Amino acid sequence: MLYFSLFIVFSVCMVGFLFLNKIYIHTSTMAVVMALGIITQGVLLNFFGPHFFHGVFGKILTILDLALWCSFxxxxxxxxxxxxxxxxxxYRPIKRFGMGTWVAGTSICGILIYKQFYEFVLIAKLISYFNLGLWLIYIALCVKAFYDIYRGKLTKNVHGILLLTTVSTQSIVLLISTVFKHIPIKMDILFISLGVSFYILSTFLIIRRYCTNADSRLIETEWNNTNCILHGALSITGLASLVSHAASKHGVMVIWICAAIVFLTVELIEIYRLVKRLKSYGLKKGILIYDVSQWSRVFTFGMFYTFTYLSNPNFLYFARIRKMIIMSGIWTILLLVLIEFFLCSSHIIQIYRNQANKHQVNPTSVNSSV
Structure with missing residues (x-):
C-alpha cells in the first residue's frame, strides 16, 4: 500500500506539472523510461544482486519509472x-520512428511490475496485450515511414532513430518471455528475425547516408546521438535471444561479439566527435547541452552491460573481457545517468522560467514542447 501511495503521489505531481504548463513532450522522451528501466532491472540488479536490490531501493526506482511512464x-x-x-x-516521417520508445518503454514497465510487484502480475499481462497492439500500430506506421523517406528523398537525413524498429520488436520478446512462461519458440524466432530484418534495412540506410553524402561527414554537427542504437539494437537482440532461448549459446556469443565490435566502433566515433565539438564550440555549447536523444546512450550502454553480464562465454579470453566490462562499466553508466539527470533538471528549470516569463508578457500563451 505504501508503494502504491508513492506511485500515485509521483504520478499526480508529474502529470500536474505537464498539464499546468501545457508541456507536450518530444516523441522520443519515453527513452528516459527505457534508460531508467534497464538501469534498474538490468545494471543495478545484476551488479548488486537480488538480495540487495529487491528491497526498498529497487521498488522506489521502479515506482519512479512507472510514474514517468504514466506522465509521459x-x-x-x-x-x-x-x-x-x-x-x-x-507529421515528419523520420521523427515518427521515435514512437518506438513508447513500445520499448511500455515493455520495460511491464517487466518491472512483474519482477518487483509480482502480486500485480495481472496488470503486467494486461500491459503485455496492450503493448502488442501498440507495437502492431507502430510497425505499420514505420513501414509507411520507410516508404515516405524513400519517396521524399529523405535518406540523407536518416539516423539511429530508425533502429527503434528493432529495439521495440525485441522488447516485445523480452516482455512476453518474462510475463508468459510458455511462449512457442517459433513466435520468439519470428519476432527476433523480424527485428534483425529491420536492423539490416536501417543500418544500410544509415551507412549509405554517411558514405554517399559529403555534408554528413561533418562529424561534430551531422553525427546523431541516436547512432549509438547501432550497438544497442544488437545488444537487445542478443538479450532477447538469450532470455527466450531462441538461439544457442554459440549463437548468442556471435551476437555479443558483433555488438562489442559495433560498440567499440561507434564509441570511438563518439570520442572523436566529442573532441571536435570541444574545439569548435567549447565546453558549455559543445557538451553541456540537453537533448532527449542523449538518453538513448544511457539505454544502449545499459543494454550492452546487461547483455554482457548475462552472457557466459566459455573462452577464457572473452571471460576476462566480460569481467572487465562488468567491473568498470557500472561506474561509467552511473556517471552517464548523473550527467543526464543534471542536464535534464537544468533544462526543465529553464522551461519553467520561460513559461513564467511568457505568462507575464502574454497570459494566454501556454504552448511548449520538450
Missing part, C-alpha cells in the same frame, strides 16, 4: 485531445 503517456494523450498529436509526433 498523459502528455501524448493531451496532445491528441488538443489536436497537436499529428503536428508533434506524426
Amino acid at each position: 503517456s498523459f502528455s501524448f494523450l493531451m496532445a491528441f485531445f488538443n489536436k497537436r498529436f499529428r503536428e508533434i509526433h506524426y
Whole structure:
C-alpha cells in the first residue's frame, strides 16, 4: 500500500506539472523510461544482486519509472485531445520512428511490475496485450515511414532513430518471455528475425547516408546521438535471444561479439566527435547541452552491460573481457545517468522560467514542447 501511495503521489505531481504548463513532450522522451528501466532491472540488479536490490531501493526506482511512464503517456494523450498529436509526433516521417520508445518503454514497465510487484502480475499481462497492439500500430506506421523517406528523398537525413524498429520488436520478446512462461519458440524466432530484418534495412540506410553524402561527414554537427542504437539494437537482440532461448549459446556469443565490435566502433566515433565539438564550440555549447536523444546512450550502454553480464562465454579470453566490462562499466553508466539527470533538471528549470516569463508578457500563451 505504501508503494502504491508513492506511485500515485509521483504520478499526480508529474502529470500536474505537464498539464499546468501545457508541456507536450518530444516523441522520443519515453527513452528516459527505457534508460531508467534497464538501469534498474538490468545494471543495478545484476551488479548488486537480488538480495540487495529487491528491497526498498529497487521498488522506489521502479515506482519512479512507472510514474514517468504514466506522465509521459498523459502528455501524448493531451496532445491528441488538443489536436497537436499529428503536428508533434506524426507529421515528419523520420521523427515518427521515435514512437518506438513508447513500445520499448511500455515493455520495460511491464517487466518491472512483474519482477518487483509480482502480486500485480495481472496488470503486467494486461500491459503485455496492450503493448502488442501498440507495437502492431507502430510497425505499420514505420513501414509507411520507410516508404515516405524513400519517396521524399529523405535518406540523407536518416539516423539511429530508425533502429527503434528493432529495439521495440525485441522488447516485445523480452516482455512476453518474462510475463508468459510458455511462449512457442517459433513466435520468439519470428519476432527476433523480424527485428534483425529491420536492423539490416536501417543500418544500410544509415551507412549509405554517411558514405554517399559529403555534408554528413561533418562529424561534430551531422553525427546523431541516436547512432549509438547501432550497438544497442544488437545488444537487445542478443538479450532477447538469450532470455527466450531462441538461439544457442554459440549463437548468442556471435551476437555479443558483433555488438562489442559495433560498440567499440561507434564509441570511438563518439570520442572523436566529442573532441571536435570541444574545439569548435567549447565546453558549455559543445557538451553541456540537453537533448532527449542523449538518453538513448544511457539505454544502449545499459543494454550492452546487461547483455554482457548475462552472457557466459566459455573462452577464457572473452571471460576476462566480460569481467572487465562488468567491473568498470557500472561506474561509467552511473556517471552517464548523473550527467543526464543534471542536464535534464537544468533544462526543465529553464522551461519553467520561460513559461513564467511568457505568462507575464502574454497570459494566454501556454504552448511548449520538450
